[in-house]
Amino acid sequence: MDKAVELRAGIIMPVLVSDGLEVLAFALDAEPDVVRATGVCLNDEERRRAAGLRLERDRRRFVVARGQLRRVLASRLGLSPSDVEFEYGPLGKPQLSHRMPACDLRFSTSRSGDVGVIALSTTQEVGVDVEAVLPVPEADEIAALCFSAADYGSYIALGPEDRLEGFFRRWTRLEAVSKALGCGLGQPISWDEKDWLVRRFVPRRGYIGSVVIRNWRSRDVTTH
Ligand SMILES: CC(C)(COP(=O)(O)OP(=O)(O)OC[C@H]1O[C@@H](n2cnc3c(N)ncnc32)[C@H](O)[C@@H]1OP(=O)(O)O)[C@@H](O)C(=O)NCCC(=O)NCCS
Known part of the structure; x- marks a missing residue:
């Protein structure tokens, strides 16, 4: 697994930074x-x-996650954290209110166990998911139900020692795409792998995260 940073309560750590895309993590x-x-x-x-x-x-974790989200967004917008306003999509996807300055700043959040992450994109829609890598007895059944045929095929071909990590890599990517689209996992989604740039990150040892943004270059290639 990738090298993990040391997360501490109350301190926001960058775990991935690349052209217009940032992932921050905190305990x-x-x-x-x-x-x-x-x-x-x-x-x-x-x-x-x-x-x-x-x-x-759960109350404590929600409060810390939302408080940190407000702080991060406020620092980018030059506001005080309590002045940040959100709007919600039909299935609960949060975004900055159209009343906010620079409301084209996109974000996505995820929590698992003691780890919270925030992904920010200044260019396009972003989705993030983080999961603690713990045994999932029904992983094969979930994979058969939720993964694309190609993903399921590559997952099931993994040896027993690589299965768990392989499951979470694919699962977090699927959730991240669902979140970028704003639909979540309650709905079946149809997505094409080449339309998304996927980056994996490890916010803490024993956790796996995926962040996705749209790959507009692939769209350019297919439309011209
Ligand atoms: C969105 C969803 C994928 C979250 O996954 P999760 O693993 O349970 O939780 P995570 O910690 O990774 O993500 C939670 C964050 O996702 C964001 N979120 C919530 N709904 C979202 C949506 N529809 N799209 C994108 N992001 C969403 C919020 O920022 C939320 O943070 P908060 O709880 O602090 O407000 C999941 O709740 C889902 O499937 N929602 C779809 C909505 C739906 O189908 N509703 C049916 C209701 S019957």
Whole structure:
């Protein structure tokens, strides 16, 4: 697996930076005073959402993730974190409100275990997904159901020692594309691998992430 950075609570670390695309990572499990300070910028709707979560751990992780997202976006927009406004797509995809300056700044977020990530793109729609690499007993069945024929074929051909990582590589890529499209996994998606630039990253040892942006060059090639 790739070299991982050391994530610490309350500190945002870049894990991938490349022409107009950035992925930032942070730890979600923080001391109560860090959680309070990070979450102070949340709006009423976000506070209600946090309060509706049953487990204290989930409330804390949501508050830290949303607080860090507000901070990151605010620093790019030259605003205060509490002034960042979001809009939501039909299936819940968040984006900057059209009232924000530079609202063409695109972002996507993901959380797994104690790790939160934010992907930013200044050029085009972006999707990110991170997962803790833990055993998935039903991985083969999920792969058969969700992966494209080509992905399933290459997955099932892997030896037992490569299967788990191979599953999460393909899974995070699929989720990242779903998020870039704004549809999530509740819906079947049809996507062409050559339309997406995929970058893999390791925000912490034992985790795998994928970030995708549209590959407009492939579109240029096919249309001209
Ligand atoms: C979006 C989705 C893929 C999230 O995956 P996940 O692995 O559970 O969670 P992640 O931590 O990776 O991502 C969550 C983030 O994705 C973003 N998100 C939510 N809905 C999204 C959507 N439709 N498209 C893109 N991004 C979305 C949010 O930023 C969310 O962060 P938040 O919970 O802090 O607000 C999943 O919730 C899904 O399939 N949603 C589709 C909506 C849908 O089918 N709804 C049916 C309701 S019955």
